[in-house]
Amino acid sequence: MSSIDISDYLADRGKLIIQDRALRVDAVKLDNLSPTEATAEEIVRAMRAEEAVSVWGAEHEDIEHPFPGMEFLTSRSVIMRTKVFNVLHKMPKGALLHAHLDATVDVKFLLDRILEQEALYVRTSTPLTTLSSTANVLPEFSPFPKSEVKLSDIQSLTDASYDGGWIPVKVARESFSPELGGPEGFDKWYIASTTINPAEAYGTHKTVEKIWEKFRDTFGVTRDVIRFSPIFRAYVREFLLSSIEDGISYVEARINFLFKTFFGPDGRNTLTHRDMLKIYGSVVQEVKDEMKSQRREDEFIGSRIIYTTIKIITPEELEWYTEDCLALKKEFPDLIAGFDLVGPEDTTKPIIDYLVPLLRFKDRQKELGLEIPFIFHAGETLGDGTAADDNLYDAVLLGTKRIGHGFSMIKHPKLMEICRERKIALEVCPISNEILRYTTSIPMHPIASVLNHGIPVCLCSDDPSAFGNLGLSFDFYQVLVSSEKTGLITLGEIALDSLKYSTLEAGEKERAIALWQKRWTEFLERIVRTGGDL
Numbered sequence: 001m002s003s004i005d006i007s008d009y010l011a012d013r014g015k016l017i018i019q020d021r022a023l024r025v026d027a028v029k030l031d032n033l034s035p036t037e038a039t040a041e042e043i044v045r046a047m048r049a050e051e052a053v054s055v056w057g058a059e060h061e062d063i064e065h066p067f068p069g070m071e072f073l074t075s076r077s078v079i080m081r082t083k084v085f086n087v088l089h090k091m092p093k094g095a096l097l098h099a100h101l102d103a104t105v106d107v108k109f110l111l112d113r114i115l116e117q118e119a120l121y122v123r124t125s126t127p128l129t130t131l132s133s134t135a136n137v138l139p140e141f142s143p144f145p146k147s148e149v150k151l152s153d154i155q156s157l158t159d160a161s162y163d164g165g166w167i168p169v170k171v172a173r174e175s176f177s178p179e180l181g182g183p184e185g186f187d188k189w190y191i192a193s194t195t196i197n198p199a200e201a202y203g204t205h206k207t208v209e210k211i212w213e214k215f216r217d218t219f220g221v222t223r224d225v226i227r228f229s230p231i232f233r234a235y236v237r238e239f240l241l242s243s244i245e246d247g248i249s250y251v252e253a254r255i256n257f258l259f260k261t262f263f264g265p266d267g268r269n270t271l272t273h274r275d276m277l278k279i280y281g282s283v284v285q286e287v288k289d290e291m292k293s294q295r296r297e298d299e300f301i302g303s304r305i306i307y308t309t310i311k312i313i314t315p316e317e318l319e320w321y322t323e324d325c326l327a328l329k330k331e332f333p334d335l336i337a338g339f340d341l342v343g344p345e346d347t348t349k350p351i352i353d354y355l356v357p358l359l360r361f362k363d364r365q366k367e368l369g370l371e372i373p374f375i376f377h378a379g380e381t382l383g384d385g386t387a388a389d390d391n392l393y394d395a396v397l398l399g400t401k402r403i404g405h406g407f408s409m410i411k412h413p414k415l416m417e418i419c420r421e422r423k424i425a426l427e428v429c430p431i432s433n434e435i436l437r438y439t440t441s442i443p444m445h446p447i448a449s450v451l452n453h454g455i456p457v458c459l460c461s462d463d464p465s466a467f468g469n470l471g472l473s474f475d476f477y478q479v480l481v482s483s484e485k486t487g488l489i490t491l492g493e494i495a496l497d498s499l500k501y502s503t504l505e506a507g508e509k510e511r512a513i514a515l516w517q518k519r520w521t522e523f524l525e526r527i528v529r530t531g532g533d534l
């Protein structure tokens with residue numbers, strides 16, 4: 001038998017693979033790795049391969065079938081114990097470009113702030129008398145001036161004769177009945193009402209429609225708490241500080257401006273969006289100053305706001321918001337980064353319904369010499385040719401700077417080409433998509449197709465307080481362990497792109513990128529020096 005020469009075949013195979021990967025954001029970089037980059041990449045690849053067996057191939061109590069990239073809510077505690085996660089936690093991540101401000105901070109932090117506020121009251125629609133009622137009844141919070149609050153005659157939510165009136169939050173917690181866990185039972189009830197748990201996401205609510213019902217409730221619970229200015233201030237501060245601790249150096253936060261006023265320290269609902277922006281700006285400055293005093297100014301470039309309202313409003317009503325956004329941009333040019341319309345896409349109005357006011361908004365910007373890019377949510381859907389899927393066409397036609405989610409993008413060859421050529425980055429939120437049931441795991445997520453097609457991607461956390469994916473380390477982790485192509489160097493390119501596709505002005509952007517680059521090089525050197533044991 002003559003021996004078979006496979007060298008030509010292997011050469012062709014190598015060429016085909018290179019051609020197939022040529023569009024990827026990491027293609028050029030991977031061809032030109034420095035020795036440090038190459039070694040760091042190998043260290044993390046080896047660590048991932050080892051943990052694929054030692055962690056994800058092992059038996060775990062409570063996890064039936066563990067695998068890398070599996071359901072996040074089930075595997076979060078396992079992820080946190082891995083070496084790969086430890087490396088990613090220390091990684092400089094660039095910008096966080098897609099996060100809804102009112103769902104960005106650890107729920108326990110918010111609960112502690114709530115309990116500090118004397119002007120905050122709580123009520124429920126019925127008394128909480130059984131454990132099952134605590135699972136079905138939501139707390140409603142509101143600030144009030146002391147003289148105006150309609151207090152309940154019975155100062156306990158868990159008393160059978162409770163009448164649905166307001167109770168100071170602290171009192172409601174202290175008087176929570178021992179049968180329902182006492183004050184700790186109150187805390188558990190609050191936390192369950194503001195987070196999604198695995199039994200809900202993967203059991204009782206496991207469709208997009210069902211889980212959105214629960215998800216929407218979480219925003220309802222905290223709505224008037226976060227709109228209360230003393231808490232708003234503390235919340236923004238905690239959001240920025242915790243982002244910095246996770247290696248994020250710049251943030252574009254989406255703020256929900258649907259409600260036209262918010263609550264001042266006196267408990268009155270009289271503050272305006274302008275007041276809110278002033279607070280936001282002052283907190284950003286405060287955090288910058290603090291970082292400077294700790295000689296850490298290179299770790300935080302700043303933060304800007306994407307103005308959002310929800311697609312439940314009528315097209316006529318949108319005009320109030322676009323005018324409001326113009327006025328805010330005029331007064332706070334550095335704070336307003338863009339404009340977006342949000343809400344569950346499958347059930348809210350499509351972008352096309354707002355076409356006239358959106359086109360008018362563009363004209364008004366020209367008239368006033370202002371520039372407020374659209375940064376639209378679009379294609380966060382399983383639909384194919386539905387109104388939510390078609391939002392992608394309108395987002396692109398209206399000139400969106402980036403696309404929030406773009407989950408259904410891979411169904412659209414022409415749009416993919418346009419996004420690649422015009423460099424319209426997708427703000428991909430892997431864990432959010434999995435918990436909201438657009439995908440059952442990250443290996444099934446379209447991110448691999450998007451990357452392979454050369455569309456720029458920024459990884460984002462979306463609503464980490466409800467999902468538990470605080471910072472960006474968890475989303476980076478899920479993406480890294482779900483692909484053999486994506487390694488540490490690819491994650492670096494993605495982090496770099498988050499700054500590149502941010503709305504930072506040219507000079508600021510250059511500075512942000514240079515600072516990230518410096519931290520990135522140090523990070524890789526540390527990996528090499530320690531063998532990844534950071």
Ligand SMILES: O=c1[nH]cnc2c1ncn2[C@@H]1O[C@H](CO)[C@@H](O)[C@H]1O
Pocket residue numbers: 100101102219254255256310342343344345377380432462463
């Ligand atoms: O993933 C998302 N897609 C669309 N809208 C969202 C998502 N997460 C949050 N919101 C919207 O943002 C508001 C809070 O700022 C929420 O009311 C919700 O409708």
